[in-house]
Amino acid sequence: MQLLHVNGYDMAYVEQGSGAPLVLLHGAMCDLRYWATQMEAFGRRYRTIAPSLRHFWPERWDGIGDDFTIQQHTEDVAAFAAALGTGPVHLIGHSRGGHVAFRVAQHFPDRVRALILAEPGGELDATLAPEPPHPGMPAGIDIFGQAAERIRCGDIDGGVALFVDAVSGPGAWEALAERSRETMRENAYTLLGQVREQRPPFSRSDAEAIRAPTLLVGAERSPPTYARILGALGRTLWQAQRVTILGTSHAMNHGNPEAFNRAVLDFLDAQPPGSLTRSLP
Template structure:
């Protein structure tokens, strides 16, 4: 990654699927979990800044670039990604709990990981989680139209439709070249992700988490994300919450300075806890 020449690209020999990741820095480990259509390249502005005090490890989840699925694959799921990361942490974290940061779909993976294996979570940071709440009526989905466009070979239109739906109208048009390349590399993961539509989270289970939690939202993010953060804030009495100004859903790219400062302050606050 040109933005952080000191970062090292590595591969973990998972029992049934290699896990590619990048890492930088030393100290307590911070695991970065990307969201839809992304991979470890998504964290290009976090690696150089946050690795000054921590060991940052950013994997590409199963099915994403550089080993991206090109057809629907049943091994692609929140549950599978959670299990993959639990094995990964136990290997790379030397048996010690780690700080976990997830964005968007990756925030659901992070939350499930902390709930399923609380002994692995030193702290939890959730940035604009996009999951459905338990008991909530299914929201109208745009996924089926995106999948149809992908199957018809309308890649650019499919991706612009998806990105604009989760970030706000006109977002795709404003995206820089490297981001569009990353998204196109992961386009067909949406064929597998389609099966996850309306997969919900049990807030009673979430409320039993004991680790420190930081909730992050973008000031200009679509309202759906704020409603997820509201529910999490109510369920998690130990949670703190920050809003990143001048940023929508992709807040760590739109305003990386504010995002990195918020994460760094939270991590510092967990020392000795």
């Protein structure tokens, strides 16, 4: 594990391989270890780099402070990409990390060569979602708040289990390997920061600002809210492809790593090498 000092913070990261840089962003209550099943496969073709975002493991954060926000993580990742000194990077984000990756591509377009969004977390505003959410969708923000309150009160497993079952479906926590459970326990207090961050919703103008070719990755068994977000972004982004990973839910890169890795590598291998210079419509 290495450290790179950006924006006054030491970001821990691991890397494997050589070639064009490929940066992997984890989601809520995870960290750089989340991508263990991708590092070798991606590292055969790319310089694959997995950082832990601010306040995630190996830091042991207590949930106190005001610098756990989408904006802060976006600025950190943009600075991290610049500090690598390699030019624009291929950027993958899963869940909350997908939201961060989206914002990096939106606000720092010169840092992103190609974008992969694996079920990015968030909400759609009225410009992307003229119809109300389907009544069967989980009320994610309320569930997350309940989960955070359990964690705040010391019921770590109860809070993390509530969160995991909300994003991946009933029984997902029980099905997790103990190693994955321990990772989420070690990052549990980051959920306290997440429920305070007032994450902005995705809008049409946000999506239209992104000029990197984008792969949208969904999972066959995920709650329908993710498909709704992917559908709206797919209709709006400048250049987007969409793929579904079969036989798995939200943690798709763990549930079906072979299919996930193949989808990502096929997309990246098809991208032209070199600069970001493109003709805009």
